[in-house]
Amino acid sequence: MTFSLALTPAQKDLVERTHSFAEDVIRPVAAEYDRKQEFPWDVLEKAAAEGFYSPLFYRDLIGDPTGLSLPLFMEELFWGCAGIGLAVVMPALALSSIGQAATPEQMLRWAPECFGQPGNLKLAALCISEPEGGSDVRNLRTTAKRDGDEWVIEGHKMWIGNGGIADVHVVNATVDPDLGHRGQALFVVPGGTPGIELVRKLDKLGCRASHTAELKFHQVRVPADHLLGGDDKLQSRMKKAREVQEQVATGAPRRKSATLGTFEQTRPMVAAQALGIARAALEYATEYANRREAFGGPIIDNQGISFPLAQLATEIDAARLLTWRASWMAAAGVEFRHGEGSMAKLAASEVAVKTTERALQTMGGWGYISDHPVEKWYRDAKLYTIFEGTSEIQRMVIGRALGAADGAPPLHFDQATEGTAFNRRFGRGTSVRTKAGEFAMSMKDRMPESAQRLAMRVLAPPKK
Numbered sequence: 001m002t003f004s005l006a007l008t009p010a011q012k013d014l015v016e017r018t019h020s021f022a023e024d025v026i027r028p029v030a031a032e033y034d035r036k037q038e039f040p041w042d043v044l045e046k047a048a049a050e051g052f053y054s055p056l057f058y059r060d061l062i063g064d065p066t067g068l069s070l071p072l073f074m075e076e077l078f079w080g081c082a083g084i085g086l087a088v089v090m091p092a093l094a095l096s097s098i099g100q101a102a103t104p105e106q107m108l109r110w111a112p113e114c115f116g117q118p119g120n121l122k123l124a125a126l127c128i129s130e131p132e133g134g135s136d137v138r139n140l141r142t143t144a145k146r147d148g149d150e151w152v153i154e155g156h157k158m159w160i161g162n163g164g165i166a167d168v169h170v171v172n173a174t175v176d177p178d179l180g181h182r183g184q185a186l187f188v189v190p191g192g193t194p195g196i197e198l199v200r201k202l203d204k205l206g207c208r209a210s211h212t213a214e215l216k217f218h219q220v221r222v223p224a225d226h227l228l229g230g231d232d233k234l235q236s237r238m239k240k241a242r243e244v245q246e247q248v249a250t251g252a253p254r255r256k257s258a259t260l261g262t263f264e265q266t267r268p269m270v271a272a273q274a275l276g277i278a279r280a281a282l283e284y285a286t287e288y289a290n291r292r293e294a295f296g297g298p299i300i301d302n303q304g305i306s307f308p309l310a311q312l313a314t315e316i317d318a319a320r321l322l323t324w325r326a327s328w329m330a331a332a333g334v335e336f337r338h339g340e341g342s343m344a345k346l347a348a349s350e351v352a353v354k355t356t357e358r359a360l361q362t363m364g365g366w367g368y369i370s371d372h373p374v375e376k377w378y379r380d381a382k383l384y385t386i387f388e389g390t391s392e393i394q395r396m397v398i399g400r401a402l403g404a405a406d407g408a409p410p411l412h413f414d415q416a417t418e419g420t421a422f423n424r425r426f427g428r429g430t431s432v433r434t435k436a437g438e439f440a441m442s443m444k445d446r447m448p449e450s451a452q453r454l455a456m457r458v459l460a461p462p463k464k
Contacts, residue, residue: 005324007068015072021050022080027373030081033209034376039165040084040209041121047088048118052077055111058092059099067331071272071323078276082380083209085273090161090210091115094124094170096266101186101228110188113168123191125166127157127215138181142217144173144227151187151227153195153220159387163213164198167191171217175234182241186228195220206379267341267388268326271348274384275323278316278352281377285309285359288366305362312355319347325411334415337405339398346394349384356381 007015025046033040047053052073061069078085091114098110116122133139142155153173157163169189176183189196199214227234286309289300299305322344329340356378360367367374385391425432 007072008066011064011066011069011072014069015076017050018052018073018076019079021047021052022076026077026080026084030084030209031370031373031376034081034083035208035370037203037208039211040087043084044088044121045118048115048121053088053091053115053121055091055095055115058095059111062096062099065331067327067329068324070269071275071327074269074272075276075279075320078273079280080276081209082273082277082377082383083207085276086161086207086210090126091122091124091166091168093126093161093266094166094168097126097170097186098188098228103228103230103233106188106225106228106230110168113190116167122167123162123165124168124170125160125162125164127160127163127169127171127189129159130156131158131214140172140174140181140184142171142173143177144171144175144185144187146224147221149224150221151224153187153189153217153222155217157215157217159202160213160215162211163215164196164201165191165211165213169196169215170228176238176241179238179241179245182244183238185234187222188226188228189217189220189222193220193222205382206376207383267345267394268323268330270384270388271319271323271326271344274345274348274352274381275316275320277377277381277384278312278319278348278355281352281356281359281374281381282309282312282316284372284374284377285355285362288363292363299362308358309362312351312358315347315351316355319344319351322347329411334411337401337408337411339394339401340411342389342394342397342401345384345388346391346398349381349394350391352381352384 025043029040029043033043044053051057058070061073064070074085074089077088095111095114098107098114102110113122114124128137128140130140130142132141140155142153142157144151144153146152153171155171155173157171163169167190169191171187171189172184173187174183175185195218197216197218199216202212202214204212224231286300289305289309290298292299295302300309322340326336326341326344328334329336356374359374360378363372363374366372367378369375389397427433
């Protein structure tokens, strides 16, 4: 068995294609779309032509057993522009929720409606957050009530990407208020359904090329088959939820929230987006510091410039490794015991803010004006310490996970590949192997030269 961080040929090609798209298509228009706060339809068309705007593309990346393809794609795309990047990937969030909750028939019906086709693009929106709830997914007040062959949805949603302009809205609503977060379900609400009100498009600090909205649902009626998963699955979940509620009432320990578990698995993708912004800012600041001269030489020669950049480069790489680990865990079905998904999101979002701030500081007055993209990245980065759970929420999740683990050792203690008994007994670092080496060393003076050379080849470090 070997350990490697090298990418597969397909992953390397994905990185190169996405980076070229970000550099050649996204960056030249990013500032203009940000300034005008316009939705980047032209870029979406080009992304669709490239194959980056398709349900099959995202399902393929999600299916990567290494877990790395999707974060690799996200980092390169958002290296180009976070606002445009969000516009490109926003339907994938809705698709992910559909994929987790829907029946196969529903998946086939609604997945194509989330993206459309080149020349006839469509949009999708995932409607979770509410004005009162924010990061508290247990406090959602939008309701869905059964009325014959229809469901009637009533509620108020906030910070919804593509909200009100989407062809498909995936709406989280409470079906049984007595069950709390376990009494919620997902519904597909097509765009244009009577009762959907686009209250306003939000005027944001950053990521301004993406459409984010406040929505209200006034007695919105959808057919019964728009309940994702179907009625039988809903009733089964509700029954189990009531059983759990009764167990908790009798003093049994609470089980981990499935909703929080889902967020834990999607947070590495958000972390990868933040990494794209951080890397863009670090590269730009470093290039500027190499070329900007003051006091007789490039400013990067000054420790006051180079040391903070060195620290940030270290933190970006550390956050990337956390993100890759969490992505691998999600793909491999490894349980998030210590909040590993939240660790990735926390580290990446915080370093994105720090890196863009340091890039702006490195460039001084030039960084503060829109002649350079640094001020835009500074505005964009702040979103990542807020959405998909604030940094405070990430620390809370990690803290609670540590408490639940009660001093348990780190992940690698429980992660071992299936191996032979021979490897367990004679593999590197085993006592038998060490004693055999010590015996060979003690016999070196009594062995013929040919045997000594053979022993030394065994004991010597491997050649690189």
